[in-house]
Amino acid sequence: MTKYMLIMRGTDEGRAAFEATDFTEVIAAMGRYNEQMMDAGVLAAGEGLADASEGAVVDFSTDTPVVTDGPYGETKELFNGFWILDVSSRDEAIEWAKRAPLSGPGTRLEVRRINGVEDFPQDNEWIQKEKEWRQELGTE
Amino acid sequence: MSGAREVSGVGAEQGPDAARRAVEATWRIESARIVGALARYTGELALAEDVASEAVAEALVGWPRDGVPRDPTGWLLATGRRRAIDAFRRRSARDVRYAAFARDLGEGGAHGGATPSGAEEPDLLWDPDRIEDDKLALIFTSCHPVLSKEARVALTLRVVGGLTSEEIARAFLVPTATIQARITRAKKALGAARVPFEVPPAAERAARLGSVLNVLYVIFTEGSSASGGDDWIRADLAREAIRLSRVLTRLVPDEPEAAGLLALLELTAARFPARTGPDGEPILLADQDRRRWDASAIRRGRAALARAEAAGRGLGPYGLQAAIAEQHDVAPSVEGTDWARIVVLYEALGRVAPSPVVDLNRAVAVSMASGPAEALEIVDGLVAGGALPGSYLLPSVRGELLSRLGRPDEARRELEAAARLCGNERERAVLQAKAAALEELSG
Numbered sequence: 001m002t003k004y005m006l007i008m009r010g011t012d013e014g015r016a017a018f019e020a021t022d023f024t025e026v027i028a029a030m031g032r033y034n035e036q037m038m039d040a041g042v043l044a045a046g047e048g049l050a051d052a053s054e055g056a057v058v059d060f061s062t063d064t065p066v067v068t069d070g071p072y073g074e075t076k077e078l079f080n081g082f083w084i085l086d087v088s089s090r091d092e093a094i095e096w097a098k099r100a101p102l103s104g105p106g107t108r109l110e111v112r113r114i115n116g117v118e119d120f121p122q123d124n125e126w127i128q129k130e131k132e133w134r135q136e137l138g139t140e
Numbered sequence: 141m142s143g144a145r146e147v148s149g150v151g152a153e154q155g156p157d158a159a160r161r162a163v164e165a166t167w168r169i170e171s172a173r174i175v176g177a178l179a180r181y182t183g184e185l186a187l188a189e190d191v192a193s194e195a196v197a198e199a200l201v202g203w204p205r206d207g208v209p210r211d212p213t214g215w216l217l218a219t220g221r222r223r224a225i226d227a228f229r230r231r232s233a234r235d236v237r238y239a240a241f242a243r244d245l246g247e248g249g250a251h252g253g254a255t256p257s258g259a260e261e262p263d264l265l266w267d268p269d270r271i272e273d274d275k276l277a278l279i280f281t282s283c284h285p286v287l288s289k290e291a292r293v294a295l296t297l298r299v300v301g302g303l304t305s306e307e308i309a310r311a312f313l314v315p316t317a318t319i320q321a322r323i324t325r326a327k328k329a330l331g332a333a334r335v336p337f338e339v340p341p342a343a344e345r346a347a348r349l350g351s352v353l354n355v356l357y358v359i360f361t362e363g364s365s366a367s368g369g370d371d372w373i374r375a376d377l378a379r380e381a382i383r384l385s386r387v388l389t390r391l392v393p394d395e396p397e398a399a400g401l402l403a404l405l406e407l408t409a410a411r412f413p414a415r416t417g418p419d420g421e422p423i424l425l426a427d428q429d430r431r432r433w434d435a436s437a438i439r440r441g442r443a444a445l446a447r448a449e450a451a452g453r454g455l456g457p458y459g460l461q462a463a464i465a466e467q468h469d470v471a472p473s474v475e476g477t478d479w480a481r482i483v484v485l486y487e488a489l490g491r492v493a494p495s496p497v498v499d500l501n502r503a504v505a506v507s508m509a510s511g512p513a514e515a516l517e518i519v520d521g522l523v524a525g526g527a528l529p530g531s532y533l534l535p536s537v538r539g540e541l542l543s544r545l546g547r548p549d550e551a552r553r554e555l556e557a558a559a560r561l562c563g564n565e566r567e568r569a570v571l572q573a574k575a576a577a578l579e580e581l582s583g
Binding site for chain 2: 001031038039040041042044086088091092094095096118128130131132134135137138
């Protein structure tokens with residue numbers, strides 16, 4: 001089994017369409033989707049992000065980082081939330097992604113594998129420390 | 141991010157190969173629902189598995205040619221149902237029992253399978269309210285006691301887990317034809333015994349659930365003997381057993397032993413990352429780097445165990461083993477482990493599932509909690525009773541205890557006996573080394 005993150009991406013336009021949808025319906029649709037993944041035993045975690053207007057972007061394009069308050073002006077894409085799935089293959093992750101109750105112009109789900117221990121040198125002192133932190137935090 | 145290496149463009153996720161992988165991914169996710177619905181429809185699991193396999197085979201040809209359908213699961217269900225209707229028509233030509241059955245069947249009309257009512261709607265096959273019952277009936281039927289243990293395992297992985305026969309074969313290190321033959325025999329056995337496709341009635345439920353839990357446990361232990369590396373397919377069996385246990389606990393939330401099994405598997409697998417060294421050599425619990433234990437798995441396992449305990453009916457054998465695993469998982473070290481609590485748990489386990497292996501494990505826990513002398517009494521009791529003949533475990537534990545009691549000559553003889561009986565090369569080497577060290581000591 002491998003962990004994959006499904007990353008919700010959207011545009012301002014998609015966001016506007018989303019906001020026009022009845023909130024109760026959105027919760028129910030997301031709930032049904034999450035329930036399917038719970039029933040299949042593949043959902044490991046998931047979070048949704050609050051509106052971009054509450055956020056800020058720190059841009060490293062220049063020597064000194066530049067902070068822009070949301071909704072970030074020219075930014076085309078917004079990261080709106082994620083799911084982490086524990087599945088047997090990339091194809092299975094993609095198949096789950098296709099079922100997400102999302103729609104609208106510019107709305108996308110990016111499917112990315114999450115690095116495992118095998119992706120890092122185990123004798124590195126920082127990797128060793130990270131293991132302790134994971135224990136402390138109760139994450140993997 | 142290296143843009144040049146990103147897979148991009150229209151062709152990346154389309155084309156024949158992507159369509160084939162979409163078939164496999166859909167099967168993986170939906171096999172239980174598809175076979176479950178078709179088994180309810182036809183009234184028999186064997187036919188349902190046949191026609192579902194036919195539907196998958198057709199998808200492997202059709203989807204690469206025509207594109208992946210908008211509703212892949214619906215496509216497989218509809219195709220499977222058509223093949224079921226074909227099968228009933230063929231049977232009705234030679235068997236009068238199926239003639240009435242076949243008359244009711246049509247492209248648009250569904251059938252109630254074993255209990256035809258005639259009043260059911262055409263889209264009953266897709267009824268979301270029946271998915272859970274169908275899946276549960278499927279799990280109980282594929283773990284039916286009329287089947288051999290290996291047939292139960294193969295059938296469960298195939299229809300509930302959604303693995304291909306090739307994947308199961310690779311995991312069990314046997315040819316694909318062997319797995320296919322096991323599944324064929326299993327289907328015949330279900331047919332011959334006229335096993336109904338249903339969730340077992342209340343009177344049989346406890347025993348039948350026991351069979352289901354046992355199958356999942358066997359799948360887990362098969363996978364947990366894998367050591368990583370080239371064994372990743374086998375290691376994935378353990379992960380699959382955990383996933384199936386999660387599926388089961390959601391279907392039977394009122395069964396504490398199902399939660400107990402899930403807890404046991406999560407709490408055992410949590411230690412997997414630390415159980416082998418860089419060269420695949422086994423690392424004993426005492427020497428494991430506990431930082432490598434999977435904290436999320438421990439958390440999930442403890443949550444499942446809490447659910448099992450909350451039922452207030454006392455823990456069963458899996459729940460008690462989970463409670464023992466929990467004690468290890470939360471301990472900072474071997475010395476810091478609550479061995480007295482583990483002794484109590486082994487005593488409880490010995491009452492609900494008496495076995496000399498449990499007694500032996502209890503003896504080990506007693507030696508940690510109260511010292512080797514008290515533990516040796518338990519072990520000597522097992523020896524006197526002729527327990528575990530031919531097993532290296534008994535002389536191995538007895539040797540350790542004698543060694544700690546300062547009786548090196550007897551200890552060495554026990555460890556040498558254990559080494560002779562031990563089938564695992566690496567463990568035998570460890571036993572021989574211990575015996576040799578004692579020989580020097582006793583000079």
